[in-house]
Amino acid sequence: MSVTHLNCASFRPALTFGGRAMPRTVVAHCLLVERPDGLLLVDTGFGTGDLADPRRLGQPFRAILRPVLDPAETAIAQLRRLGHDPADVTDVVLTHLDLDHAGGIGDFPFARVHVHAAELDAALHPTLKERGRYRSPQWAHGPRWVRHHTAGDSWLGLESVTVLGDDVLLVPLAGHSRGHSAVAVARPGGGWLLHAGDAYFAAGEKETPRTCPPGLRLFQSLTQADSHLRHSNQERLRELYAAHRDDVTVFSAHDPAEYAALSGTGGA
Ligand SMILES: [Zn+2]
Structure with a gap:
């Protein structure tokens, strides 16, 4: 089994949000896992359908986060560059179904798409407040x-749900969205990778709350499905990180420094 870190969407956010500073760059950190019985993706960023019709992402989202929408960053384009046949993707595991995580699933129409039941219910039957986040x-x-x-x-x-064998698990960490979950993948050399999705947005939050750029912190608060759950699950993630940082590589979906460190691409 091998794991490749992919960035499947870059963003150049507006300088400020609500008058507060935003980060200069944001990524969509995804994983390509080569398993004996097929390829697996964890999250998918944007897909070719989003790039063909960016209007479907919605004007507010595009104005605040300013996605670059580079066709070379789609998961399907990166798989092909790595010499894979996209038809070999048998499984996609999603931290949640927000538009910047689920956009690529249409490029792998034959894959099973694994998601926590509460998240699928939210996306297929959104409340009025949830309608803005799903596409x-x-x-x-x-x-x-x-x-x-x-x-x-x-x-x-932490509570967990087996997805595939003993090496791919969902770790429910609701709050950002209704059924948001981290995804644990066994590291080829032992230990685990934990893709924490949008449980936190900036690397510093793994150790210290509220260390995210203020504009992004405001964005997190405005988009959360449940404030109490988000904060308590983030705290549980900090406890896990403190206790197991040598055995578990924890990273979030959108932090460019975490992505650079794990993908070996150097500077953010
Ligand atoms: Zn996100």
């Missing part, structure tokens, strides 16, 4: 959804 055209092709329910399993003291 139904991203799943108009009718994905092979696999709904995962919490069933009492645990992983390093």
Whole structure:
């Protein structure tokens, strides 16, 4: 098994949001996992359908986060450059179904798409408040959804749900969205990778709350589904990081420094 870190969408956010400073760059950190029985993606950034019709991403989102929309960054383009056949992607595991994570699933129409049941319910039947974050055209092709329910399993003291074998797990960390989950993938050399999705936005938050650029902190608060759950789950993630930082590589979806360090691409 091998793992490749991919950035499947870059952003150059507006300088400020609500009058507060934003980061200069944001990425969409995804994983390509080569397993004996097929390729697996963790999150997908934007897909070719989003680039063909960027209007479907919505004007407010584009004005605040200013996605670059580079066709070379789509997961399907990167897979091809790495010499893979996109048809070999058998499984996609999503931290959640926000538009900047689920955009690529249409490029892998035959893959199973694994997601926490609460997240799928939110995306398919959003409340009025949730309508702004999900984009139904991203799943108009009718994905092979696999709904995962919490069933009492645990992983390093956190609730977990087996996705594939013993080496790919969902770790529910709701709050950012209704069924938001981290994804744990066994590291080829032992230990684990933990893709924490949008459980936090800036690397410093793994150790210290509120260390995110102020504009992005405001954005996190305005987009959260449940403030109490988000903060308590972020705290549990900090406890996990403190106890297991040598065995578990923790990273979030959008921090460019974490992506640079893990992908070996140097500066952010
Ligand atoms: Zn996101």
